[in-house]
Amino acid sequence: KQEVTQIPAALSVPEGENLVLNCSFTDSAIYNLQWFRQDPGKGLTSLLLIQSSQREQTSGRLNASLDKSSGRSTLYIAASQPGDSATYLCAVPYLNTGGFKTIFGAGTRLFVKA
């Protein structure tokens, strides 16, 4: 059974710092991995989707990497800003009867201090 873990659960950094969020999964036979952002009391916003054949994806100051063999993905945020403060979740789909379900990590709560 696929399990997704995110470490750390919370992270506080000063503005301008580069940081890495970690996501690990137990079953390396994944189709893709998705990173989301969630602001307090809001829904999830998709940030990056990495296909299983890809090693990384970039969007602006965000870079997500994927290492299937070790069951890990990282989300790198460059030059962090207070507006980056949110919870970041990673998710992987797995095949179930009728289609794909998605397993989410518990998230990393990021605080960027001005």
Added chain:
Amino acid sequence: DVKVTQSSRYLVKRTGEKVFLECVQDMDHENMFWYRQDPGLGLRLIYFSYDVKMKEKGDIPEGYSVSREKKERFSLILESASTNQTSMYLCASSTRGILAGLRTDTQYFGPGTRLTVL
């Protein structure tokens, strides 16, 4: 842009009431999902649907039912609301797409409904 909307942002109901949460997506996605999110437990899948009138139980379907009569709309029903169903409910949709031989399945989420059952 994909848009997923949910009928209410905040909802307060009493124990035993029947509750309907509506979700609508405008991108002709095949798949739709209902999750609940609770502190310390993360996102948990309640039900999902991969086509009109099709539904599959997720990880925690007890106490819930769903309806998908039209492709764009996926409803979550609490037959008799209980206090332990107080939670944030999130709807999502995804396209069952294949791109260059790979599944895409990017999920798009609605803003969520904060349900309180008294």
